[in-house]
Amino acid sequence: MSNTLFDKVWDKHVIEKIDDGPDVLFIDKHFIHEVTSPVAFVGLKDRGLKVMYPERTFATADHNTPTINQHLPIKDMLSAVQVKTLEKNCNEHGIEFWGLGHKKNGIVHVIGPENGITHPGLTIVCGDSHTSTHGAFGAIAFGIGTSEVEMVLACQSIMQQKPMKMRINVDGKLSANVTPKDVAIYIISKLSSSGATGYFVEYSGNVFNEMSMEGRMTVCNLSIEMGARGGMIAPDKKTFDYMKGREFAPKDKEWEKAVSYWSTLKSDEDALFDKEYHFKGEEIEPMITYGTNPGMAIPISKSIPKAKESDSKSSYKKALDYMDFNEGDKMIGKKIDYVFLGSCTNGRIEDFRTFASVIKGKRKSENIDAWLVPGSHKVLKSIKDEGIFDILTESGFKLREPGCSACLAMNDDKIPKGKYAVSTTNRNFEGRQGPGARTLLASPLVAAATAIKGEITDPREII
Amino acid sequence: MAYDKFKILSSSAVPVNIDNVDTDQIIPARFLKATERKGFGDNLFRDWRFNSDGSKIDSFPLNNKNYKGKILVAGKNFGCGSSREHAVWAIYDYGFRAVVSSFFADIFKNNCLNIGVLPVQVSDSFLLDIFSEIDNDPNSIFEVNLVDQVFQIKDSHKKEKFKISVYKKSNMSNGFDDIDYLLNKKEEISTFANKDRY
Numbered sequence: 153m154s155n156t157l158f159d160k161v162w163d164k165h166v167i168e169k170i171d172d173g174p175d176v177l178f179i180d181k182h183f184i185h186e187v188t189s190p191v192a193f194v195g196l197k198d199r200g201l202k203v204m205y206p207e208r209t210f211a212t213a214d215h216n217t218p219t220i221n222q223h224l225p226i227k228d229m230l231s232a233v234q235v236k237t238l239e240k241n242c243n244e245h246g247i248e249f250w251g252l253g254h255k256k257n258g259i260v261h262v263i264g265p266e267n268g269i270t271h272p273g274l275t276i277v278c279g280d281s282h283t284s285t286h287g288a289f290g291a292i293a294f295g296i297g298t299s300e301v302e303m304v305l306a307c308q309s310i311m312q313q314k315p316m317k318m319r320i321n322v323d324g325k326l327s328a329n330v331t332p333k334d335v336a337i338y339i340i341s342k343l344s345s346s347g348a349t350g351y352f353v354e355y356s357g358n359v360f361n362e363m364s365m366e367g368r369m370t371v372c373n374l375s376i377e378m379g380a381r382g383g384m385i386a387p388d389k390k391t392f393d394y395m396k397g398r399e400f401a402p403k404d405k406e407w408e409k410a411v412s413y414w415s416t417l418k419s420d421e422d423a424l425f426d427k428e429y430h431f432k433g434e435e436i437e438p439m440i441t442y443g444t445n446p447g448m449a450i451p452i453s454k455s456i457p458k459a460k461e462s463d464s465k466s467s468y469k470k471a472l473d474y475m476d477f478n479e480g481d482k483m484i485g486k487k488i489d490y491v492f493l494g495s496c497t498n499g500r501i502e503d504f505r506t507f508a509s510v511i512k513g514k515r516k517s518e519n520i521d522a523w524l525v526p527g528s529h530k531v532l533k534s535i536k537d538e539g540i541f542d543i544l545t546e547s548g549f550k551l552r553e554p555g556c557s558a559c560l561a562m563n564d565d566k567i568p569k570g571k572y573a574v575s576t577t578n579r580n581f582e583g584r585q586g587p588g589a590r591t592l593l594a595s596p597l598v599a600a601a602t603a604i605k606g607e608i609t610d611p612r613e614i615i
Numbered sequence: 616m617a618y619d620k621f622k623i624l625s626s627s628a629v630p631v632n633i634d635n636v637d638t639d640q641i642i643p644a645r646f647l648k649a650t651e652r653k654g655f656g657d658n659l660f661r662d663w664r665f666n667s668d669g670s671k672i673d674s675f676p677l678n679n680k681n682y683k684g685k686i687l688v689a690g691k692n693f694g695c696g697s698s699r700e701h702a703v704w705a706i707y708d709y710g711f712r713a714v715v716s717s718f719f720a721d722i723f724k725n726n727c728l729n730i731g732v733l734p735v736q737v738s739d740s741f742l743l744d745i746f747s748e749i750d751n752d753p754n755s756i757f758e759v760n761l762v763d764q765v766f767q768i769k770d771s772h773k774k775e776k777f778k779i780s781v782y783k784k785s786n787m788s789n790g791f792d793d794i795d796y797l798l799n800k801k802e803e804i805s806t807f808a809n810k811d812r813y
């Protein structure tokens with residue numbers, strides 16, 4: 153029988169199939185952070201349980217942490233307690249913990265791949281919906297709730313209904329200055345923010361084949377924004393080259409054996425999907441969102457459309473009211489107050505290289521507050537080693553320390569009420585970047601062009 | 616964590632007739648700083664319920680005294696966005712035991728089932744009926760019958776069947792959770808863990 157990539161990985165991890173119920177699925181790797189794990193540890197304690205395989209769980213502090221003066225004690229009492237609690241729980245249970253200042257610390261979905269923890273063919277979970285990022289390596293990776301975090305800690309397994317399968321093909325060539333972020337936002341705008349709910353997505357076609365690993369991570373990261381449980385891309389030579397030599401990647405004989413197994417991880421030619429879409433790379437332009445969910449997006453050169461038949465009129469109006477936009481408004485030229493570069497969507501080294509390539513030799517606009525937040529300490533180090541730090545500084549930009557920062561604004565990095573932010577993150581929900589903040593999602597290129605001009609700018613104009 | 620058994624629930628309902636309600640609206644990130652599962656109900660729909668000075672926004676249904684009950688009725692694609700279980704804790708802690716919508720986000724739905732809030736998925740047209748029933752009479756009673764898997768508008772006798780897997784249904788009606796099940800499987804799990812899967 154022919155199988156999809158998803159079937160091959162999923163079926164290999166099923167311990168038991170329950171009739172008219174979920175599968176008992178073995179979990180290979182588990183990431184935890186300070187916000188969604190504490191109650192899970194309380195649960196373990198109440199039941200008198202130990203962590204079953206501590207060596208399969210990795211912990212970082214990222215969601216709630218400051219991005220300046222990380223060497224000082226955390227000022228916000230509640231955040232400080234959360235991070236301390238995580239450290240204590242990890243010590244008690246023998247879990248590897250990369251806290252603030254640790255050289256492997258960073259956003260949970262950035263540090264997994266960069267330390268070689270993320271491998272093809274694994275099942276990976278984390279109490280965070282953007283766990284889908286790790287699918288870029290051909291792993292099944294998805295976000296879970298805190299009760300499930302407790303299950304994985306206690307039993308290294310989870311109970312899940314097998315999702316349906318969707319394949320999204322993007323063939324052809326991307327135009328210059330169209331980035332992986334634009335490809336993902338384009339797809340979400342076509343499918344809507346619930347278009348893939350109930351599905352696990354495989355991305356296929358030469359646009360993804362030609363994409364860097366960082367780009368593939370950006371695409372898989374955003375799968376959740378169309379409702380999908382996760383997204384994955386079949387591993388290839390690029391995947392193996394990226395992984396080779398990283399700390400937690402297999403070594404020597406183990407590596408050879410692993411690569412030969414990983415090479416079998418692709419959908420069979422006649423494998424069946426429950427749903428399939430085809431798009432052309434040539435049709436994709438730099439994208440930007442105008443509303444309050446990631447599906448409300450258009451090519452940057454276009455105007456805000458009228459509500460679609462499928463939209464509820466009142467919800468559509470509510471979104472535009474929140475943004476203080478009108479149907480028919482042009483996006484280009486709108487005044488912007490903040491630019492945010494960072495997050496597990498676009499906080500990797502490639503994103504900083506892209507940003508720097510645009511701003512090099514230019515000056516940051518006076519009316520823009522720019523927050524540049526590397527996804528991890530390793531990214532921060534590369535920014536310095538590659539001379540990007542100097543380019544940023546010369547153009548009037550400052551760099552912060554790693555963390556989730558204004559992606560969810562749990563720390564002090566909040567966009568003020570009513571202000572507009574062009575952000576390389578993943579969610580433009582009401583208040584996501586701070587109460588009353590207005591978020592426009594875009595690529596690092598659009599963010600850079602906007603930071604220079606102080607208004608929404610098509611990167612093709614200034615490159 | 617074990618929760619109350621769920622069989623049949625009769626109650627009036629609170630309508631939040633908005634589509635695509637994401638979990639950042641249900642509970643904003645800045646209220647996720649607790650290390651225990653307590654008090655989340657106070658911040659349910661925080662920024663829709665309260666102005667920044669803490670005063671109530673009268674037009675929001677949760678602030679309308681006419682609406683009360685243990686059933687929350689919401690527009691389609693409810694619970695999209697973040698995986699934060701805190702969203703369901705807030706709903707539970709506020710006093711809701713069932714959420715009705717014509718479409719739920721996946722992780723949210725799992726989180727509901729894991730802590731004992733029943734997600735009831737109905738058709739788009741039936742959802743409209745429910746909203747207009749509450750519009751006409753905020754005291755209308757609805758019945759969620761998990762045993763027969765039926766949601767009913769009491770007065771009009773309009774009803775619709777809803778789906779739930781046999782396994783989850785038995786969990787909900789007995790107040791069991793998945794860990795209870797998995798703990799009985801530990802031996803199989805460790806055999807599996809030690810297998811060479813390459």
Ligand code: SF4
Nearest residue numbers: 282495496556559560
């Ligand atoms: S960067 Fe944003 S989306 Fe990514 S893990 Fe942090 S909060 Fe979640």
